[in-house]
Amino acid sequence: xxxxxxxxxxxxxxxxxxxxxxxxxxxxxxxxxxxxxxxxxxxxxxxxxxxxxxxxxxxxxxxxxxxxxxxxxxxxxxxxxxxxxxxxxxxxxxxxxxxxxxxxxxxxxxxxxxxxxxxxxxxxxxxxxxxxxxxxxxxxxxxxxxxxxxxxxxxxxxxxxxxxxxxxxxxxxxxxxxxxxxxxxxxxxxxxxxxxxxxxxxxxxxxxxxxxxxxxxxxxxxxxxxxxxxxxxxxxxxxxxxxxxxxxxxxxxxxxxxxxxxxxxxxxxxxxxxxxxxxxxxxxxxxxxxxxxxxxxxxxxxxxxxxxxxxxxxxxxxxxxxxxxx
Numbered sequence: 001x002x003x004x005x006x007x008x009x010x011x012x013x014x015x016x017x018x019x020x021x022x023x024x025x026x027x028x029x030x031x032x033x034x035x036x037x038x039x040x041x042x043x044x045x046x047x048x049x050x051x052x053x054x055x056x057x058x059x060x061x062x063x064x065x066x067x068x069x070x071x072x073x074x075x076x077x078x079x080x081x082x083x084x085x086x087x088x089x090x091x092x093x094x095x096x097x098x099x100x101x102x103x104x105x106x107x108x109x110x111x112x113x114x115x116x117x118x119x120x121x122x123x124x125x126x127x128x129x130x131x132x133x134x135x136x137x138x139x140x141x142x143x144x145x146x147x148x149x150x151x152x153x154x155x156x157x158x159x160x161x162x163x164x165x166x167x168x169x170x171x172x173x174x175x176x177x178x179x180x181x182x183x184x185x186x187x188x189x190x191x192x193x194x195x196x197x198x199x200x201x202x203x204x205x206x207x208x209x210x211x212x213x214x215x216x217x218x219x220x221x222x223x224x225x226x227x228x229x230x231x232x233x234x235x236x237x238x239x240x241x242x243x244x245x246x247x248x249x250x251x252x253x254x255x256x257x258x259x260x261x262x263x264x265x266x267x268x269x270x271x272x273x274x275x276x277x278x279x280x281x282x283x284x285x286x287x288x289x290x291x292x293x294x295x296x297x298x299x300x301x302x303x304x305x306x307x308x309x310x311x312x313x314x315x316x317x318x319x320x321x322x323x324x325x326x
Contacts, residue, residue, distance in 0.1 A: 008297065008298065009297060012291060012295045012296070012297045013291070013292075013295070015295050016293075017269065017292075017293035017294070018273070018293060018294035018295055019269050019270070019272065019273040019277060019293055019294035020269065021048055021265070021269070021272075023277070024048060024049075024052045024272060024276045025052070025276060025278060026052060026053050027049060027052045027053045027054035027118075027276065028053035028054075029053075030053070030054045030055070030117040030118060031054065031055045031056075031057070031114050031115050031116050031117055031118070031162070032049045032054040032055070032056050032057070032116075032117065032118035032119075032120065032275070033056070033057040033059055033092070033109065033116060033118070033119050033120070033155070034046050034049070034056060034057070034058060034059065034120045034122055035059045035060075035094060035096070035120065035121055035122050035123035035148065035151070036059075036060060036122045036123025036124065037056070037058035037059065037060055037066065037069065037122070038058065038060045038062065038065045038066045038068075038069035039065070039069065039235065040233070040235030040264050041122055041170075041230055041233060041235055041264050041267055041268050041271065042058075042120075042122040042123060043069055043073065043264065044264040044265040044267070044268035045120055045122060045268045045271060045272060045275070046058055046069075046073055046089065047073050047076055047077055047080070047265070048265070048268065048272055049118070049272075049275070049276070050073065050074075050077055050084075050087040050088065050089050051077045051080055051081035051084050051087070052081070052084070052276070053084060053085075054088075054117075054118065055088040055089075055090075055114070056087075056088065056089045056090075057089075057090055057091075057092050057109065057114075058070055058089060058090065058091050058092065059092040059093075059094040059105060059109075059123075059151075060091065060092075060093070060094060060123075061093070061094060061095045061096075061097075063091055063093060066091045067091060070089045070090075070091065073087065073089060074086075074087045074089065092105060092108060092109055093105060093108070094123075094151065095134075095147075096123055096142075096143045096144075096146075096147025096148060096151070097133045097134055097139065097142060097143050097147065098133070098134040098135065098147070099133075099134070099135050099142075099146065099147070099150050099319075099320055099323045099324060100134075100323070100324060100325050101134075102147045102148075102150040102151045102154070103150050103151075103154055103324060105151060105154075106150070106151050106153075106154025106155050107154065109155060109158075110154075110155070110157075110158055114158075115158065115161065115162035116155060116158045116159050116162050116165065117159075117162050117164075117165045117166065118165065118166045118168070118275045118276070119152065119155060119159060119165075119166070119167045119168065120168045120170075120271055120275055121148045121151075121152065121167070121168065121169045121170060121207075122168075122170050122271065123143070123148075124143065124144045124170060124203075125139065125140055125143050125144065126140070126174075126200045127196045127197055127200050128140060128196060129196060130191035130196070130199070132189065133146075135319075135323045136189070137188065137189065137319065138188050138189050138191075138199060140196075140199045140200050140202075140203045141188055141199065141202060141203045141206065143203075144200075144203035144204065144206070144207060145203050145206035145207060145210060145316070146316060146319065146320070148169070148207075148210075149210055149316050149320070150320055152167065152214070159223055160218075160221055160223055163221055163222040163223050164222040164223075164224070164281055165222070165223050165224070166223070166224050166225075166226075166274065166275050166276075166280065167211075167214065167223065167224070167225045167226075168225075168226060168227075168228055168271050168274040168275045169207050169208075169210065169211040169225065169226070169227050169228070170207065170227075170228055170229075170230065170271060171204045171205075171207040171208045171211070171227050171228070171229055171289070171299070172200075172201075172204040172207075172229050172230075173229050173291070174197070174200055174201045174204045175201055175204040175205040175207070175208055175299060175300060175303065176201065176300050177197060177198055177200075177201030178198070178201045178202050178204075178205040178300075178302070179193070179194050179198055179201075179202055182202075182205055182209075182302045182305070182308050183202060183205065183206060183209070183308065183311070183312055183315075184202070185311070185315055188202075205300070205302065205303065206312060207227065208227055208289065208299055208303040209303060209305075209308060209309045209312045210309075210312065210313070210316075211225050211226070211227045211287065212227075212287045212303060212304070212309055213306075213309040213310065213312070213313050215286045215287030216287065216306075216309075218286075219286065222281070224274075224280050224281065224284075224285065224286055225286060225287060226274040226280065226285060226286065226287065226288050226289075226290065227274075227287075227288065227289045227290065227299075228270040228271040228273075228274050228289075228290050229270065229289065229290065229291045229292070230262075230267040230268065230270055230271060230292065231262055231267055231270070231291065231292035231293075232261045232262060232267075233261055233262045233263070233264055233266075233267030234261040234262065234263060234264065235264055235267075262292070266293070267292070269292070269293045269294060270290050270291065270292050270293055270294050273290065273293075273294035274290060274294075277294070289303070
């Protein structure tokens with residue numbers, strides 16, 4: 001927990017909120033895509049984006065859950081944003097646990113012929129028991145990093161065509177709990193080497209490394225890639241927490257969540273800042289890491305390791321090429 005010892009962390013935390021829903025500008029004419037939009041932070045992000053006029057694509061695994069969330073969101077938007085008009089929200093099937101599905105989902109979006117101004121890589125899993133993805137890769141790493149890598153790279157040509165545009169990658173302070181050396185490429189699938197929480201930390205470090213490497217690659221484009229840590233938010237992210245914390249530990253965590261966790265509509269503000277604030281473009285903010293609410297902070301120094309960023313990029317590309325079907 002090295003961040004706890006850093007005065008910069010506490011000074012940043014004490015700055016207070018730097019963004020709010022009423023600061024979100026009009027997004028009329030913009031197309032936004034949010035992964036995991038059916039619940040929690042993704043749902044709150046979808047509501048705010050659509051409420052400010054964006055045409056939102058809700059990329060989710062379950063069509064039924066997404067459809068229910070979309071109908072709920074439309075009603076909420078009509079109540080919260082009475083002048084917004086009829087909300088434009090539609091479903092896109094996406095299973096980040098499956099490389100081929102993630103690639104196909106990107107192609108399915110491209111086939112719509114729409115621009116893409118905002119991509120929010122929001123979806124994720126945390127502290128889940130050891131399991132392998134459809135492609136035989138440790139699941140937290142597969143869903144949180146590889147699925148989003150495939151999906152983002154598939155969408156990137158359209159994002160570049162639509163510039164100025166934004167890519168927001170969700171990470172977490174949990175990236176501080178990565179295994180020794182950052183990414184243990186040789187032992188990713190060895191459940192005896194890391195705990196559930198370390199595997200989560202590893203995936204969140206991968207999010208940071210990927211986002212920073214992507215931001216470097218897009219430095220000459222008007223495509224702004226930034227990273228958000230939403231904070232301690234009451235969501236379904238730890239719904240399998242008992243496997244990590246035990247029954248008693250889970251009760252303690254649930255109790256703390258009820259007392260101190262932010263509501264999703266508040267927790268979503270940091271990613272909404274990265275996705276919508278005019279400051280991102282006017283101040284040319286790229287590859288930066290933000291903690292609640294919309295406060296910039298340097299992540300763990302290992303996230304700046306460009307050699308590790310490139311090793312992860314190459315390793316991921318090779319895995320994807322191996323698993324993609326012709």
